[in-house]
Amino acid sequence: MITTRARSAVGGASGLLLVAIILYAFNLRGPIVAVAPVIRELAADLGVTDGTAGLLSTIPVICFAAATPFVAAYLRRASLERAVLVSLALVLVGTVVRSVGGFPLAIAGTIVIGVAITIGNVAVPVIVARDFPSRVGIVTGIYTSALNIGSVITTIGTAPLAALVGWRWALALWGVLVLVAAVVWRIATARIAAAPVSAPSADAADSTPVPADSIALLPPWRRWDVWLLVAAFGAQSFSYYGSSTWLPSILADTIGLSKDGAGAASSVFQLMAIVGSLGAPALLARGLPLRTVSAVLVGCWLVLPTGLLLAPHGYLVWMAAAGVAQGGFFTMVVVMMVRRSGGSSNMRRMSAFVQGLGYCLAAAGPVALGLVHDATGSWTAPLLTVLVMVGIMAAAGLTVASAKPVATID
Structure with a gap:
């Protein structure tokens, strides 16, 4: 039987963990869509066509498919808490690398971002099921909403930032969100580790589980x-x-x-x-x-x-x-x-x-x-x-x- 750590409904460890998941989600789609508002400036500066520059938006989705088996192998050995921190570190590295050089470095940074986000794609549903067993549906909904809100924030904000500081800094500055998410995640998981353990409750969206032919x-x-x-x-x-x-x-x-x-x-x-x-x-x-x-x-x-x-x-x-x-x-x-x-x-x-x-x-x-x-x-x-x-x-x-x-x- 899975055990889950007891948390208070409001203001306790579970609340902070939910905030950490939301902040993490902001970084799981935003780095991909941030390219679109500045795609023409980026293409002109890097000396490629708009179509070629579009690879920076499509490569992460390819990574979601190609990197998943490797991510699954990694998650069998690493804790979910550490995996999220590794994911955030890779998003930050990829964001910086994508912004500092020519098109080959932009591609390399994008691949790193794609692999990092793949870790989150696989890990977050498991974290939600483990740590919010009685609220899987609503917490997953909040997580999904945060993915979309993160996309909207970066889509709206990147062009104005680029007008002020150029497209390179505009893309790189979203790394601040990564740092904030990492700090909150570290604090939240430290509190979870210190919480007492209790038996799980049933998911409100589920009926009583029954065996299904093993x-x-x-x-x-x-x-x-x-x-x-x-x-x-x-x-x-x-x-x-x-x-x-x-x-x-x-x-x-x-x-x-x-x-x-x-x-x-x-x-x-x-x-x-x-x-x-x-x-x-x-x-x-x-x-x-x-x-x-x-x-x-x-x-x-x-x-x-x-x-x-x-x-x-x-x-x-x-x-x-x-x-x-x-x-x-x-x-x-x-x-x-x-x-x-x-x-x-x-x-x-x-x-x-x-x-x-x-x-x-x-x-x-x-x-x-x-x-x-x-x-x-x-x-x-x-x-x-x-x-x-x-x-x-x-x-x-x-x-x-x-x-x-x-x-x-x-």
Whole structure:
């Protein structure tokens, strides 16, 4: 049986740990999106094309897939507390290296950032499941919201900083957030280590765990539920990264929005993720079944490709609905993993396996949709592709959401 350290609900060790997770999350997407507002200045200064400079935004997603097996091996040996500090140190190093030299150093720094963020991708769901067993859904929602808020902060702040101090310093100065997160994380985990130990309570979003044919004893690659989680997470990530990349172009080409207008409109897709990531676990906490909440989110996701195909001028509504869905469904996948993991050791392996393969699909999303558009000359086929992927996400995710929780074995 897993044991968890007792914490007071407000102002104690758990509250500070939650703050530390939020600050950590600010650094798990922000360093990636910070490049976009200064991409043209960066490209001109480094002597590369805008397309080549775009690698600085796509390489981290490739790292999420490629580095996950190595991160999983590292997490088997290192404590989660130390792993987060290593992750933050690498984000800081990568941020500085990316800003100090030519394009090869920018690429090298970006790879370091991608590997560092991969550690967080795998570690945070395990930390949440271990340290907040009765609030997995809502804490995961807060974490997911912090990812999006961090992206918004850096997206809004980088261009004004660059106007004052240049793009290099503008990117490097976000390292201050890394230092703040590291200090708070160190203090929080020190307090946790000193807290007394008590037995865990059940997750409010889960029903009582029951054995499921000893499935928890199997490695991830031999479990049907894990493969369905790979499909659900991968299809969601494919749709998210593909849509995020091409929504401005779709809006510009189909309804004639200006480049700036299309970019501003597509930000609705990102901002509404905050609503979904907090709203979905709130619905679970009010007693709605996981399958029901997941089904509502799937329906909202389907609105985006369907709406853009049939009534593109309603794009703000379609993007708002899908934004809620993409933020909420990510949280639901983590809740599903916790319900089906069978314990902290399994959760580490499952998180690494699901995200490693899932991000392979994510990295393919922007490229695949771009190739389909080039081959057909319209956005109909790419939107149909997203529709198919959301269908796969629905079938796989709702099947796992309907399954009973697995009993804890460690």
